[in-house]
Amino acid sequence: MVELKNITKIYNPKKANEFTALKDVSLTVNDGEMIAIIGKSGAGKSTLLHILACIDNYQDGEYRIDDTLVKKLSEKELSHIRSEKIGMVMQDFALVEDFTALENVMLPLDFAQKKKPNRRELALKALGSVGLEELARKPVNKLSGGQKQRVAIARAIVNEPSLILADEPTGALDTKTSAEIMEVFKKLNDDKKTVVIVTHDPNVAKQCGRIVEISDGEII
Amino acid sequence: MTLFKTAMKNYRKDPVMNIIGFVQLVAVFLVTTVMVSTISIRYRTYDALEDILSSKGFYVRFGEFDGAKMPESGLYENVFYSVDKLNAYFNADPLVAVQGAWVANYLEKPDAKTSSAPLILFYDDELIERCKPVLKSGRWLSKNADKLEIVVSENDILDWKIGETYSLELFHISTYRVIEAEIVGIVENSADIFGYNRFESRGISGDTFRFLYDTHNSHNEGHLDRPTIISSSEALGRLFPEVEAHITSAFFIYDDDTPDEFIKEKAMLAGQFNGQIVDNLDDLNENSKIYLRGELLTMMPVIVILLSLLIISAISVSAIAARRRLKDYAKYYVLGLQWKQCAAVSLFQALTTAAAALLVSAAALFVIGFTPLSDVITVIVDMRLISALLGILLLYLVFSMIMPLMMLKSATPKQLLTTE
Numbered sequence: 130m131v132e133l134k135n136i137t138k139i140y141n142p143k144k145a146n147e148f149t150a151l152k153d154v155s156l157t158v159n160d161g162e163m164i165a166i167i168g169k170s171g172a173g174k175s176t177l178l179h180i181l182a183c184i185d186n187y188q189d190g191e192y193r194i195d196d197t198l199v200k201k202l203s204e205k206e207l208s209h210i211r212s213e214k215i216g217m218v219m220q221d222f223a224l225v226e227d228f229t230a231l232e233n234v235m236l237p238l239d240f241a242q243k244k245k246p247n248r249r250e251l252a253l254k255a256l257g258s259v260g261l262e263e264l265a266r267k268p269v270n271k272l273s274g275g276q277k278q279r280v281a282i283a284r285a286i287v288n289e290p291s292l293i294l295a296d297e298p299t300g301a302l303d304t305k306t307s308a309e310i311m312e313v314f315k316k317l318n319d320d321k322k323t324v325v326i327v328t329h330d331p332n333v334a335k336q337c338g339r340i341v342e343i344s345d346g347e348i349i
Numbered sequence: 350m351t352l353f354k355t356a357m358k359n360y361r362k363d364p365v366m367n368i369i370g371f372v373q374l375v376a377v378f379l380v381t382t383v384m385v386s387t388i389s390i391r392y393r394t395y396d397a398l399e400d401i402l403s404s405k406g407f408y409v410r411f412g413e414f415d416g417a418k419m420p421e422s423g424l425y426e427n428v429f430y431s432v433d434k435l436n437a438y439f440n441a442d443p444l445v446a447v448q449g450a451w452v453a454n455y456l457e458k459p460d461a462k463t464s465s466a467p468l469i470l471f472y473d474d475e476l477i478e479r480c481k482p483v484l485k486s487g488r489w490l491s492k493n494a495d496k497l498e499i500v501v502s503e504n505d506i507l508d509w510k511i512g513e514t515y516s517l518e519l520f521h522i523s524t525y526r527v528i529e530a531e532i533v534g535i536v537e538n539s540a541d542i543f544g545y546n547r548f549e550s551r552g553i554s555g556d557t558f559r560f561l562y563d564t565h566n567s568h569n570e571g572h573l574d575r576p577t578i579i580s581s582s583e584a585l586g587r588l589f590p591e592v593e594a595h596i597t598s599a600f601f602i603y604d605d606d607t608p609d610e611f612i613k614e615k616a617m618l619a620g621q622f623n624g625q626i627v628d629n630l631d632d633l634n635e636n637s638k639i640y641l642r643g644e645l646l647t648m649m650p651v652i653v654i655l656l657s658l659l660i661i662s663a664i665s666v667s668a669i670a671a672r673r674r675l676k677d678y679a680k681y682y683v684l685g686l687q688w689k690q691c692a693a694v695s696l697f698q699a700l701t702t703a704a705a706a707l708l709v710s711a712a713a714l715f716v717i718g719f720t721p722l723s724d725v726i727t728v729i730v731d732m733r734l735i736s737a738l739l740g741i742l743l744l745y746l747v748f749s750m751i752m753p754l755m756m757l758k759s760a761t762p763k764q765l766l767t768t769e
Contacts, residue, residue, distance in 0.1 A: 212685025
């Protein structure tokens with residue numbers, strides 16, 4: 130379970146360009162849920178997702194993931210959470226362009242603190258689950274947008290994390306491909322994965338079990 | 350291992366930048382090697398004698414005649430033919446000496462105005478250890494050989510060859526001896542030969558260590574460079590005990606607690622005692638240091654400017670390359686690496702680039718050795734060069750690790766991921 134309590138995030142604190150991105154945000158995401166976080170551009174939804182992904186910090190409040198208080202964790206423990214509890218999917222895919230699909234998917238397995246045996250097989254299985262096994266050895270810069278996003282999803286799930294976070298996963302894709310990608314997320318959710326999707330696309334949001342709207346850094 | 354493998358995979362990214370960085374590092378290593386070797390060449394002959402020159406005592410170059418009038422008795426005595434006798438006379442210990450002998454093998458160059466007998470230098474074991482000249486071919490004298498081995502200077506006229514036997518006609522007042530010697534090595538042209546003093550190289554404001562050596566040059570136009578033969582005084586004494594070789598130059602060294610007055614007295618005695626040149630070691634050492642400092646000061650501006658430019662440009666390229674990899678490091682961070690591990694990936698990449706650049710530089714210098722460039726480029730691999738290269742390597746690696754860390758710490762992964 131993921132629990133945020135009174136999270137406040139301020140960019141450039143005590144400077145002329147100080148900006149409060151999140152104000153007293155509280156949110157609970159139960160295991161196996163699939164929720165959409167929606168809001169206008171600059172509302173704070175991506176900031177919220179990055180805090181959930183343990184790649185951004187915050188000034189006030191508490192963030193617990195599976196009852197672990199994130200703020201008290203060391204850099205090593207945080208990296209462990211990012212590697213093994215969270216799978217992240219970005220709008221621009223965030224793939225290493227010169228690597229093959231397989232090499233990209235193997236990265237979280239390689240970076241994991243507890244190395245699993247048969248990492249190659251696990252990566253191929255993850256690629257298979259998004260229908261890309263035959264493109265495993267192709268450099269990702271040779272793949273289409275939809276294929277890249279599938280590689281990104283395979284990479285997010287290869288370590289079998291309990292929480293999948295997706296930041297505008299269909300933002301760079303056409304309608305048909307977006308629908309295919311959403312099917313993949315729904316399937317992951319069916320497999321008991323908790324999925325949090327940040328989107329400004331109402332069609333994406335309505336496919337999720339719950340919608341959380343954020344405006345000017347506050348959940349409404 | 351994972352971080353190292355990731356660093357290796359990163360080479361696929363930005364190949365042009367990687368190649369520029371690599372070529373710059375090769376240039377840095379090559380220039381450093383040549384520059385430091387240029388300094389080492391000047392220090393090499395000094396380094397060989399540094400501890401002797403730093404000791405208390407004096408250096409004497411004896412005149413070439415058969416004996417000395419003993420100041421006490423007024424009688425002539427051939428003390429110059431016994432190292433032990435000479436040593437005891439001057440109360441010095443240890444004595445490092447070069448011995449010589451009169452050689453009757455006169456050599457004439459058809460178009461030369463003068464003829465010249467070879468100069469023969471017998472080095473004691475201490476000198477053999479310290480002052481081996483650089484050989485062009487063959488090997489240095491071996492210990493306990495059953496025949497007299499000699500190393501000869503390269504000579505265009507005599508065309509000495511390794512393995513040849515040379516008959517040395519040695520004479521001394523009433524004795525005349527021909528001894529057979531085998532040529533085992535040929536001294537490289539331009540090598541510094543200890544004990545081959547050329548008087549024109551005496552310092553204006555006092556002798557430096559340069560006076561103790563001469564640079565052999567067999568290609569002097571119109572000049573028959575005196576052929577030089579080097580052998581071991583130990584081997585001569587063992588194989589031909591009847592041959593009398595006289596001492597031509599020696600260091601007389603005293604304990605640190607020996608009174609200066611005593612040393613001064615002995616130095617004056619050496620002057621009366623057929624010492625053609627007597628140099629106090631303190632003065633010789635001080636003059637040598639001034640000479641070396643002068644040489645360094647002349648070279649330093651060029652070395653510092655050239656190396657600084659190269660190092661700064663190599664580090665700048667490394668910084669640009671690191672900056673271009675930041676987005677990937679942010680992706681690695683999201684996927685479970687810590688920032689310090691991302692910096693380690695950068696370090697491994699820099700380390701392998703530097704190792705490859707070092708290998709290529711070494712290979713390039715090896716190849717240069719077979720080209721005409723080898724006449725102008727001399728490489729001396731010594732602690733000075735190793736320290737300089739390690740210093741540059743360390744600087745490069747530290748910057749390669751620190752720069753991405755500084756950049757990563759000043760931005761969030763979100764900022765890095767969204768940066769174009």
